[in-house]
Amino acid sequence: MEILLQSLDLILTLETLLAILLASVFGLFVGAIPGLTATMAVALLVPFTFYMSPIPAIATVIACTAMAITAGDIPGALLRIPGTPSSAAYTDEAFAMTRNGQGSQSLGISLLASCFGGIFGFIVLATAAPFLAGFALRFSSFEYFWLATLGLSCAALVSSGGIIKGLLALFTGLTISTIGSDPLTGTPRFTFGDLNLMGGLSFVPAMIGLFALGELLKYKPGELSAVSNSKVTNPFFDVLPILRKYKKNLLRGSMFGTIIGALPGAGGDLGAWVSYAMAKRTSKTPEKFGTGHPEGIVEAGAANNSALSSAWIPATVFGIPGDAVTAIAVGILFMKGLNPGPQLLTQNPQNFYAIILIFLIANLLMIPLGFIAIRVAHKVFTIPRAYLNGGILIFCIVGAFAVNNSLFGITVMLFFGIMAYIFGLIKIPIAPIILGLVIGPLLEQNFLISMIVARGDPMAFFTRPIAGTLGVLVILIWSLSIIGKVITATRSRS
Amino acid sequence: MAENDIVFKPPSFGRGLEYWLQVAVGIVFTVAGIVFIIEAQQFRPMRAGTQIGPGLLPTICGFAFIVLGPALVISTIFQKHRIGGNEELDLGSFRFIASIIIGMIGVIYLMPYLGFILTCALYSWIVTWVAGAKWWGAVISAVLISGSVYYLFTEFLRVVLPPGIIF
Numbered sequence: 001m002e003i004l005l006q007s008l009d010l011i012l013t014l015e016t017l018l019a020i021l022l023a024s025v026f027g028l029f030v031g032a033i034p035g036l037t038a039t040m041a042v043a044l045l046v047p048f049t050f051y052m053s054p055i056p057a058i059a060t061v062i063a064c065t066a067m068a069i070t071a072g073d074i075p076g077a078l079l080r081i082p083g084t085p086s087s088a089a090y091t092d093e094a095f096a097m098t099r100n101g102q103g104s105q106s107l108g109i110s111l112l113a114s115c116f117g118g119i120f121g122f123i124v125l126a127t128a129a130p131f132l133a134g135f136a137l138r139f140s141s142f143e144y145f146w147l148a149t150l151g152l153s154c155a156a157l158v159s160s161g162g163i164i165k166g167l168l169a170l171f172t173g174l175t176i177s178t179i180g181s182d183p184l185t186g187t188p189r190f191t192f193g194d195l196n197l198m199g200g201l202s203f204v205p206a207m208i209g210l211f212a213l214g215e216l217l218k219y220k221p222g223e224l225s226a227v228s229n230s231k232v233t234n235p236f237f238d239v240l241p242i243l244r245k246y247k248k249n250l251l252r253g254s255m256f257g258t259i260i261g262a263l264p265g266a267g268g269d270l271g272a273w274v275s276y277a278m279a280k281r282t283s284k285t286p287e288k289f290g291t292g293h294p295e296g297i298v299e300a301g302a303a304n305n306s307a308l309s310s311a312w313i314p315a316t317v318f319g320i321p322g323d324a325v326t327a328i329a330v331g332i333l334f335m336k337g338l339n340p341g342p343q344l345l346t347q348n349p350q351n352f353y354a355i356i357l358i359f360l361i362a363n364l365l366m367i368p369l370g371f372i373a374i375r376v377a378h379k380v381f382t383i384p385r386a387y388l389n390g391g392i393l394i395f396c397i398v399g400a401f402a403v404n405n406s407l408f409g410i411t412v413m414l415f416f417g418i419m420a421y422i423f424g425l426i427k428i429p430i431a432p433i434i435l436g437l438v439i440g441p442l443l444e445q446n447f448l449i450s451m452i453v454a455r456g457d458p459m460a461f462f463t464r465p466i467a468g469t470l471g472v473l474v475i476l477i478w479s480l481s482i483i484g485k486v487i488t489a490t491r492s493r494s
Numbered sequence: 495m496a497e498n499d500i501v502f503k504p505p506s507f508g509r510g511l512e513y514w515l516q517v518a519v520g521i522v523f524t525v526a527g528i529v530f531i532i533e534a535q536q537f538r539p540m541r542a543g544t545q546i547g548p549g550l551l552p553t554i555c556g557f558a559f560i561v562l563g564p565a566l567v568i569s570t571i572f573q574k575h576r577i578g579g580n581e582e583l584d585l586g587s588f589r590f591i592a593s594i595i596i597g598m599i600g601v602i603y604l605m606p607y608l609g610f611i612l613t614c615a616l617y618s619w620i621v622t623w624v625a626g627a628k629w630w631g632a633v634i635s636a637v638l639i640s641g642s643v644y645y646l647f648t649e650f651l652r653v654v655l656p657p658g659i660i661f
Contacts, residue, residue: 048651050651051651051652051653162569164562164565164566164569165566167558167562168523168559168562168563168566171555171558171559171562174551174555175526175530175552175555175559178551178552178555182537182547182548184540184548185540185547185548187537187538187547187548189537189548189552190533190552213594216594217590217591217594217595219587219590219625220587220590221587221589221590221624221625221626384626384627385625386622386623386625386626386627386632387622387627387631387632387635389621389622389625390618390619390621390622390625390627390632390635390636390639391618391635391639393594393598393617393618393621394614394617394618394639394640394643395643397598397601397614397617398610398614398643398647398653398655401655402647402651402653405653405654407602407605407606410598410601410602411602414595414598414599414602417594418595421591422515422519425512425515426512426515426516426519428519440551443551444550444551447550447551448540448546448547448550451546452540452541452546456541456544456546
């Protein structure tokens with residue numbers, strides 16, 4: 001109880017509440033604009049977090065992501081252009097509802113379902129994380145090595161584009177993480193005598209380049225001029241009876257989303273797709289799907305936001321991020337001295353509970369702010385992208401510069417932006433790069449420590465029960481994926 | 495796309511641009527892998543006679559690139575029927591991309607002399623204008639955004655942004 005009060009003390013400050021409110025409005029704005037993703041919104045906000053206390057800094061990330069993903073449903077329903085990838089699974093369904101004159105209802109359903117899913121994920125995070133933290137306290141470098149490997153493996157295998165491209169992205173991130181001084185001996189690696197590279201590449205300019213500049217380079221002038229003519233009235237009108245009717249879907253979507261979100265590399269997009277498919281498969285009226293049926297929207301809408309909360313379980317408990325947003329958050333936690341891992345829950349539990357309470361606040365705020373966003377969405381759509389691009393670029397520059405007060409940050413951002421553009425053309429996923437970049441030092445440090453402890457014997461990685469189990473799990477995941485690929489390739493050839 | 499925009503169509507030599515791009519990226523990864531392994535051998539291991547030390551992860555990454563780079567090339571060659579021509583590869587707008595990249599290089603070199611506000615206003619104006627906005631609208635938005643960002647970061651967040659030596 002005392003810890004909870006301390007957590008509330010940390011949250012109920014003007015700085016934190018203002019950070020939540022402003023980040024929410026920013027997230028809603030960015031999420032509502034097609035082509036700008038939740039990750040991009042977070043990437044643009046990171047420079048502001050440098051100058052905040054730890055809890056408001058994390059609050060900014062949480063509130064912004066939750067709102068951006070929810071707001072992504074608005075252009076999906078009104079323009080048939082998903083605002084963020086998480087909304088893509090049910091965009092056609094939501095747009096079909098809009099064509100049937102139920103646009104407001106479709107948005108109301110996805111908003112309330114998102115809120116429910118988010119709160120469900122919050123409850124799971126609040127209950128599962130302390131239990132897992134107690135378990136994680138017994139971890140040594142062997143377990144952490146396997147856990148990092150498991151996270152990276154899942155990220156590479158689940159990512160779009162296939163195993164080869166996923167792995168290439170992952171190893172690109174890992175390689176970049178080796179630039180700078182070696183974590184154990186301090187040996188400079190790939191620095192070419194440049195002082196800017198001695199401390200390694202800052203992940204903030206890299207992330208802004210990958211997620212903001214890379215996205216911007218894909219923009220085609222004059223591409224977006226579609227403005228929906230559908231009238232948006234009260235989005236909550238007649239929505240509750242629909243949610244009551246599909247309460248099973250609401251619960252199942254939240255559960256699936258939570259499970260999928262907790263898996264490294266999976267994230268809300270996958271949660272929404274799986275949940276939508278599940279809703280269709282188990283529906284009594286599957287023929288209605290695609291014609292403006294709310295069942296799929298209820299389930300997938302709940303799934304994408306519950307995944308958002310549960311993605312923080314591996315990030316906070318083990319310090320191993322599951323997706324790009326939590327990778328950014330882990331970076332911020334390290335930057336602020338709140339090193340993620342079991343110690344966050346055991347030594348500073350008030351910080352951890354403050355973080356998860358922010359999820360609750362953000363999800364509750366979603367209802368009034370989402371309502372306003374839906375009502376003013378038409379005005380947001382009319383802002384020309386050309387003007388937004390100029391603003392985004394200036395934020396990118398100032399963000400990359402402010403990390404070390406150096407123009408080198410802008411060079412790094414430009415390099416990563418061009419890389420993201422080229423990789424995007426040939427469908428090499430971006431998220432594994434940032435995961436590799438963030439998890440790389442953790443993986444390397446734990447691997448080297450383990451090798452020193454084991455005196456170079458690789459079998460030592462399997463002798464401890466938890467490490468052995470995790471190791472076998474990693475090998476199993478890889479074996480099954482490769483066997484599956486071989487079988488698919490053989491079948492398609494024959 | 496703007497009416498007078500340059501259509502970016504490099505030669506495709508009978509195959510799609512995506513095909514050649516994948517092949518090129520595969521080769522680049524392979525070469526990078528070899529370079530990483532060679533470079534990694536120069537780092538002194540922590541334990542004599544083993545690989546354990548600063549060179550281990552770069553070596554592993556190098557080997558991964560040597561395996562995955564050719565794998566990407568081979569999979570591209572064998573899946574060539576699935577990879578379409580130029581029309582399927584969405585390259586974006588050449589003028590817009592060029593304005594962003596060249597403009598940003600200009601920002602890196604000019605900011606110490608012109609300062610943050612002027613450099614960013616110029617850059618933002620060019621990019622906004624190229625993206626299809628009216629020139630005067632682009633000027634107003636560029637000046638307003640650059641000025642506001644400068645004020646926000648220097649006054650509220652206490653970030654020292656380059657003031658420039660001209661002003």
